Amino acid sequence: MTAIAQKHRPTQFIPSPRYRRAVQSRQRPDLRGPASLKAGLAGAGGLVLLLFVSLVPFEFLACLVIPGFAVAALSTGLLAGVLAGESVQNSHQGGEVGWTAGFVAGIGAGLVAMVLASFGIFMPDFGQGILAQFSPDQLTWLLEYGFSPSLIALSGRVIGAMVTYGIIGSLVSALFSSIGGMICPHL
Numbered sequence: 369m370t371a372i373a374q375k376h377r378p379t380q381f382i383p384s385p386r387y388r389r390a391v392q393s394r395q396r397p398d399l400r401g402p403a404s405l406k407a408g409l410a411g412a413g414g415l416v417l418l419l420f421v422s423l424v425p426f427e428f429l430a431c432l433v434i435p436g437f438a439v440a441a442l443s444t445g446l447l448a449g450v451l452a453g454e455s456v457q458n459s460h461q462g463g464e465v466g467w468t469a470g471f472v473a474g475i476g477a478g479l480v481a482m483v484l485a486s487f488g489i490f491m492p493d494f495g496q497g498i499l500a501q502f503s504p505d506q507l508t509w510l511l512e513y514g515f516s517p518s519l520i521a522l523s524g525r526v527i528g529a530m531v532t533y534g535i536i537g538s539l540v541s542a543l544f545s546s547i548g549g550m551i552c553p554h555l
Contacts, residue, residue, distance in 0.1 A: 419490075442551075446548040456553055
């Protein structure tokens with residue numbers, strides 16, 4: 369039996385696509401965070417504008433508000449994807465950028481809705497409905513602890529605006545904005 373000596377060849381390193389993307393992502397700055405914040409603030413401005421349009425007593429403008437919220441949220445996600453530029457390589461990254469921007473926009477619009485509700489401009493009858501839920505015995509008990517009927521109505525309006533526009537509105541805005549962000553890399 370003879371032994372055949374083989375030359376030792378060094379193994380050749382062939383980078384995988386995942387490794388190449390990781391190296392490329394280290395070379396260029398990640399602009400997704402600031403882009404999401406900028407687009408979110410712009411989207412919050414659009415949602416607040418629609419919030420003020422909903423206060424106008426003309427009925428023909430009311431039919432524009434709900435589709436306007438969807439369009440503003442979609443365009444917020446698209447704007448986030450455009451501002452992120454080449455940091456968004458695929459639909460998943462676009463959806464993440466859009467989700468963050470939509471959530472920021474929804475929280476901004478929710479905060480403005482809470483401020484408007486605290487002044488009684490927005491959801492004025494909602495607090496009175498909360499006040500009507502208490503029995504006279506419960507109201508006297510609350511009055512003993514320093515809660516006035518106007519304070520109960522105010523807290524009902526603000527909490528209602530927080531739940532409706534702050535929590536639910538920000539999640540719906542984030543959902544539509546993530547769809548807009550997913551569309552952006554394909555444009």
